Amino acid sequence: MxxxxxxxxxxxxxxxxxxxxxxxxxxxxxxxxxxxxxxxxxxxxxxxxxxxxxxxxxxxxxxxxxxxxxxxxxxxxxxxxxxxxxxxxxxxxxxxxxxxxxxxNRHEDGDGEDGAVELWRHNARVSSDMTLVDGYFGSRVAGSFAAISRDTYLPRGTGLPGLAWQKGAAVLIDDLGQAGKFVRADSAAELGINRGLAIPCATPSDDAYVLTLLSTADTPIALRVECWAPDDGHLGLQRVFGFCERMGALRASEGGTVLAGSIGKAFASGVPVINEHAETEPGMVGDAARDAGLSALVAVPVMTNDGVGEVIALYF
CATH class of the missing domain: 3.30.450.40 (GAF domain)
Structure with missing residues (x-):
């Protein structure tokens, strides 16, 4: 895929x-x-x-x-x-x-680029809203959607980037057509964009940045996307959300607790970790990768002012 x-x-x-x-x-x-x-x-x-x-x-x-x-x-x-x-x-x-x-990507009707990657910023000296810094819009979704995105102003808590800004944490929306959660839902639906992942990006400046990945059914962000964060007792990491193209939505309660492996290492160190053999991950992470036929993963720590807040795991 x-x-x-x-x-x-x-x-x-x-x-x-x-x-x-x-x-x-x-x-x-x-x-x-x-x-x-x-x-x-x-x-x-x-x-x-x-x-x-x-x-x-x-x-x-x-x-x-x-x-x-x-x-x-x-x-x-x-x-x-x-x-x-x-x-x-x-x-x-x-x-x-x-x-x-x-x-x-190669399609039956020729090559084309699906989905989009957007970088949003809140600069308090300019606006109270979050606006688009720049974006990569695939040839199959460019045009009106890109134009709308450039003209969009998102108050804190509004839209996918605004939600991640408000929470200070990653947000995954499986269905961007959900009312009230994605400001550009109608335009996205016309182009087949159905899923979005927003990741807040800590920087040395006072500006707030959010990276947003938007995908279509034919071209998902990755084969599996997960977010892991400390459990209530801070004894390990639990899955906050997840979606697997081969298994569907993954409930938080199904993830168990992660203490080691690439995800645990990324959380403990704040350093991104790549494993080219996802099936070798300890415990349920490796088991799930094996069951879903996933070959590799990257664990990306999401930084906050206090250190690592959570880890985004992308599987391929």
Whole structure:
């Protein structure tokens, strides 16, 4: 099955904090791109990982060719047309940068790009609302939906990005047609956009950022999406929400408690973790991955002012 996210990689600070080095990657069949990536490192302000570090905020890079993206030629060969740099900050300290790649999917009627990735920001000096910074809109959903998004102002608690801003936590809406939860529901429905994930992004600035991933039924965000947060006794992590393309909605009560593995490590360290063999995860995480035929996962900590608030797990 095609997914909105085609590849993912992590870049981690070196011990002396002077560079970002390769932390892990999931590239599917793009083995050449993966081989080149594993040999690289980035200084502050260099390439997409270094620029996200330097700017201190997420970046949606819609055009790789002719940009500061260092691997544009081989990315084009791999079919990647967009990259999102997501820096993970606790205060001013960077724990890592997650890079997500998107690109066209092959359909019966030709190649096209489904879904969208949006970056929203609240800048109190400009507005009391959250507005769109930039977005990657697939060719099959561009046009009117992108125009509406650019003209949309979201008060705190309104719409998918506004809900994540208000909660300070990730929000997944399985059906964007639910009344009152997605401001652009009618336009999204016309284009087949049915599911959205919003992730708040902590930065060193006072601005609030939310990264939103919007997908269609044919092109889900990932094969499985989960959010894990501390249980009531702070003895482990419990699933807050989840959706699996092969199993449907996942109730929080079905997740059990996670103490170790990639999800537990990401929560404890604040560092993103990639496991290319999801079935090797301990306990119910590995069992669920095996049962659903999922091969890999990335665990992304969601940072807050107090540290790690929760972990988003994306499976492929």
């Amino acid at each position: 095609n997914t909105l996210i085609k590849a993912v990689e992590t870049w981690l600070p070196t011990p002396d904090g002077s560079l970002l080095e390769f932390g892990g990657g999931l590239y599917g069949r793009a083995t050449a791109f993966g081989a080149i990536s594993r040999s690289l490192c980035f200084g502050r302000g260099e390439g997409l990982p270094g620029r996200a570090w330097y700017d201190g905020q997420p970046i949606v890079l819609k055009e790789l060719d002719g940009s500061y993206f260092r691997r544009a030629d081989v990315a084009r060969d791999a079919g990647y047309t967009c990259a999102i740099g997501l820096p993970l900050f606790h205060g001013d300290a960077l724990s890592g940068v997650v890079v997500l790649f998107c690109g066209p």
